[in-house]
Amino acid sequence: MxxxxxxxxxxxxxxxxxxxxxxxxxxxxxxxxxxxxxxxxxxxxxxxxxxxxxxxxxxxxxxxxxxxxxxxxxxQLEETEEVLESLKGIRRGRLRIAVASTANYFATRLLAAFCRRYPGISFSLEVTNREGLLRALEANEKDLVIMGRPPESLDLEAEPFMDNPLVVIAAPDHPLAGADEVSWERLQQEAFVVREEGSGTRIAMERHFASRGVKLRTGMELSSNEAIKRAVEVGMGLGIVSIHTLELELETGRLVVLRAEAFPIPRHWYLVHRRGKRLSPVALAFRDFVFEEAGSLVGSGPARAPAAE
Missing domain, CATH: 1.10.10.10 (Winged helix-like DNA-binding domain superfamily/Winged helix DNA-binding domain)
Structure with missing residues (x-):
């Protein structure tokens, strides 16, 4: 042939x-x-x-x-081209990256800053849900993925680089808004607007409630953080989202974060790739950049040792 x-x-x-x-x-x-x-x-x-x-x-x-x-x-040809370009210094190259929909709130900021440091670099960015990220990793289609902690059953390298606390949100006129602390017993009485089954946030929520012997009471299931926030804003229930999704709503007073017992839920953002994957010089440069700059660019401190999840 x-x-x-x-x-x-x-x-x-x-x-x-x-x-x-x-x-x-x-x-x-x-x-x-x-x-x-x-x-x-x-x-x-x-x-x-x-x-x-x-x-x-x-x-x-x-x-x-x-x-x-x-x-x-x-x-293979793209990786070879990038390695050859690296011999001339990181002046050119392409970064293929996928991020969880929640991480997109800060991922574009990271990528913009990275491209200012290396102006000859181009990138493709895919924003998808957890299932889509795991498919991309399985197919080895991306250089790096930004997501919550992946399943340990997959053969992946996952490095935490930043805290990702999950907080309880409410409309400003909700009866619990402004309370000094909302007890766990009181929180159980509220209905929650939640993400779809299988999403990283949904998994973390259910584990958090189950660890206290309580079943999460759900009132509505939605497929995006934006939909969750809009539903909470109009009084459809409480929500649990990453603090990184709330910058605009907190500045404008459209939502509030409740001071709730046993919250926030400690989580982390991870840089993930297939175990044994040979990262291109551009991907290695981005990895180093994320660990150096993510905390200051996104407004969150560096990740602590991963909590049990």
Whole structure:
């Protein structure tokens, strides 16, 4: 089988988009040129790689196998290019990073400061939920991931770099707002607006309540921190969120943090990657930058030793 890197690059783009048109736009080629490269590749392989059903394009079984190989080759080539560039100093390179939706409140600030220090660096940022982050780690698609503590069952390197306390929030006119301390017994009587099942915040909340022999009383389940805050603001219940999501609401007085017994819940932000992954010079520089600067840029002190979670 004789296959060129150009053919694999074109194939990977078509397989990723499942669209000849979008692949052509990404690669700055004409659609006929993309179609010709795929046709030549299929002739070399001896099997069809795509099948058309109506207006939709799908990968065949052979196409799925080749897509895994082409993605691995593309990643290896990118890593090699970055290593070669590092021999000239960290002047160029690309950082592929994914962050938990909660971490996005400060991740863009970190990335902006990092790019000011290394102006030749570009980056791709994916903001997703915990499930999406674990998928990205399993597929080795990202250089680094910022998230809460990952499951110990996965073969990952996870380093805590900053505190991430979870606090109880309420509307300013809630009966508990302004109380010197809300007892644990009183808190149990309130309904909570919560994140979806499987989210890092939801897991931490349920563990915290279960450790005291109490079941979390939920009134509404929502899929984002913004939705949680808006629901709490209009009086739909109390919420539990990361302190890092509240900067604007606390400044404007739209929400308050309750002084509640057994709160905040101590948690941490982690930098995570696959165990044994060879980090590019750019990824190593970003890792060092996060440990040096995150506390001052985000307004939280450095992480202490991880609490039991």
């Amino acid at each position: 004789h296959v060129t890197l150009r053919q694999l690059r074109v194939f990977e783009a078509v397989a990723r988009h499942l669209s000849y048109t979008r692949a052509a736009e990404e690669l700055h080629l004409t659609q006929p040129a993309v179609s010709m490269q795929i046709k030549q590749l299929e002739e070399s392989v001896g099997l069809p790689l795509f099948e058309q059903m109506g207006k939709r394009t799908f990968l065949t079984e052979a196409g799925q196998e080749l897509h895994q190989t082409s993605r691995a080759i593309a990643l």
